[in-house]
Amino acid sequence: MEKTLVLIKPNAIQRGLVGDIVTRFERKGLRLVGMKMMFMTDAIVNEHYAHLVERPFFPYLKASMQAAPIIACCLEGAEAVDTVRLMVGVTNSRKALPGTIRGDFSMSGEQNVVHASDSVENALVEINRFFAPGELFDYNSAVTCFEYGGEESQKYK
Ligand code: UDP
Ligand code: MG
Numbered sequence: 001m002e003k004t005l006v007l008i009k010p011n012a013i014q015r016g017l018v019g020d021i022v023t024r025f026e027r028k029g030l031r032l033v034g035m036k037m038m039f040m041t042d043a044i045v046n047e048h049y050a051h052l053v054e055r056p057f058f059p060y061l062k063a064s065m066q067a068a069p070i071i072a073c074c075l076e077g078a079e080a081v082d083t084v085r086l087m088v089g090v091t092n093s094r095k096a097l098p099g100t101i102r103g104d105f106s107m108s109g110e111q112n113v114v115h116a117s118d119s120v121e122n123a124l125v126e127i128n129r130f131f132a133p134g135e136l137f138d139y140n141s142a143v144t145c146f147e148y149g150g151e152e153s154q155k156y157k
Contacts, residue, residue, distance in 0.1 A: 001076045001077055001156055002078065002080040002120060002123075003033065003080060004074070004075050004084050004117045004123045005072065005073070005117045005130060006021075006025070006074075006075060006084060006114055006115065006117075007073075007115035007130075008073065009064070009065065009111070010064060010065060010067040010068035010069065010070060011064065011068075011106075011111040011112075011113060012105070013068050013071065014067070018071060022073070024101060028077075028083070029077060029147045030075040030077045031075065031076045032073060032074070033076045033136050033137050034127075034131045034136040034137065035071065035074075036071065036072045036131065038069055038072065038130075039069050039070075040070055045062050045066065046062075047129065048065075048126070049062070049065075060110060064110055072131065074127055074131055074136055077156075078148065078156035080123075081116075084117075085117075085118060088101050088114055089101060090102070092108075092109035093107055093108050093109065094108075094109070096112075101113055
């Protein structure tokens with residue numbers, strides 16, 4: 001099944017939102033296959049946000065990602081990348097729809113609670129950035145047949 005990366009950002013950790021955020025993904029039926037608390041080094045911030053290093057807000061973004069640890073989560077499910085992006089909402093939390101994580105938990109375009117991979121291709125790169133192969137887990141679930149229909153189980157192996 002498809003995997004995606006979520007980073008629970010330092011602002012969410014400071015605000016005590018970790019449980020609420022993880023619960024949303026669990027309730028949806030996305031499977032947690034990796035989870036790790038860490039500080040983001042200069043190198044990892046620069047690499048993760050390489051597409052933004054030239055932007056004027058980059059120093060603020062960098063400081064915000066190093067203000068406390070982050071929690072990296074690898075989530076698995078059918079079309080996990082798009083499903084998680086929908087659940088997270090648009091970048092500017094003030095514009096994010098109610099019911100999304102950013103829409104419900106943030107007022108900010110920068111301190112927007114979580115990162116989520118934006119494509120299957122980027123998800124692969126980002127998962128490898130944060131997890132060594134031995135830190136991801138493949139395990140059986142007794143409820144998979146109640147989470148997906150028969151046709152879906154064939155399609156999204
Ligand atoms: N960001 C910001 N100001 C902006 C755009 C982005 O502070 O005008 C920050 C914000 O924290 C965002 C991160 O940079 O989550 C990465 O930006 P991206 O465009 O990749 O948005 P995302 O994929 O997180 O929605
Ligand atoms: Mg992005």
